Structure formats: C-alpha cells, structure tokens
Amino acid sequence: MGRGVYYPTDAEATVFSNLLCIDPAEDWEWDCLLDNIRSAMAIRYPSFEPCDHWIGNEGHVILENYHAQIVVSEYCGIAAVSLRASDDSMGKAWCRLIADGWTEVLEALVPEPLIRLGSMSNGETVYRRKDI
Numbered sequence: 001m002g003r004g005v006y007y008p009t010d011a012e013a014t015v016f017s018n019l020l021c022i023d024p025a026e027d028w029e030w031d032c033l034l035d036n037i038r039s040a041m042a043i044r045y046p047s048f049e050p051c052d053h054w055i056g057n058e059g060h061v062i063l064e065n066y067h068a069q070i071v072v073s074e075y076c077g078i079a080a081v082s083l084r085a086s087d088d089s090m091g092k093a094w095c096r097l098i099a100d101g102w103t104e105v106l107e108a109l110v111p112e113p114l115i116r117l118g119s120m121s122n123g124e125t126v127y128r129r130k131d132i
Helices: 030-044 089-109
Strands: 011-018 049-055 059-064 068-075 078-085 113-119 125-129
Touching (some): 011 113, 011 125, 030 059, 068 089, 078 089
Antiparallel strands (some): 049 059, 068 078, 113 125
16 A cells, blocks of 8 residues: 555645755755745744654644644655644634645745645555645
C-alpha cells in the first residue's frame, strides 16, 4: 500500500507544494521555508504564536492561537501546510473566514503550489500544478 504526505483530514485549508522543483544548486532549506511561513503569518495574522509540537508522528504544529493550528509535513518531495481549526465552533468559523487569504499567502511562499486531485486504490496521491 502506498502513501502520501500527511495533512490533517479535518483541516479547513491545505496548500500542497512540489519541493522537487527546486534547483539543487540553490541554497534552500526546509527550515527557511518554515521561518518564512512563521514570518508571513505573524504579519497577516498576529494572533498566531510560534510553537513546536506534533500531531502523531507526521504533523508538525509550528504556529497556533486560540482558534487554529498551522501544521506542516513533507513526504517524498511534497509538502503540505494546513490550517486546522480548534474543536470549538468559533475556531471553525474563524478558519473559514481567513481560509482564502491564508491560502493566498501560502501559495505565494511555497516553491510550486499543487492541487491534490485524489488518491488511487494503492494509496498513491495525484497532484497537478496550480495556475496562480
């Protein structure tokens, strides 16, 4: 059975990215992307606070506030950055309210935004480039 990049199934929004498109000659690091996400979210949504904990073994929570978490993961060159609401109705409503702007900010930061088309019966996931 195959598998794909982890993202919370209860996420209000998820941005997928192809990290394999990055030129190996570039001085690029995963930690730089995480720092850029933290910085951009602090400017756009100042209530997010840095944190460092995990959902299971694969979902790294890097920012959170009373209403949401920002969760990142990577698998085989595909990254997922998700906006996950807290369990209350206020969190879900807040995430739905910011989801479009949040997605716009993230798609401008990641190397090559992708759209997840679905998964095959063997577990492999299919994506296509997002035209932005």
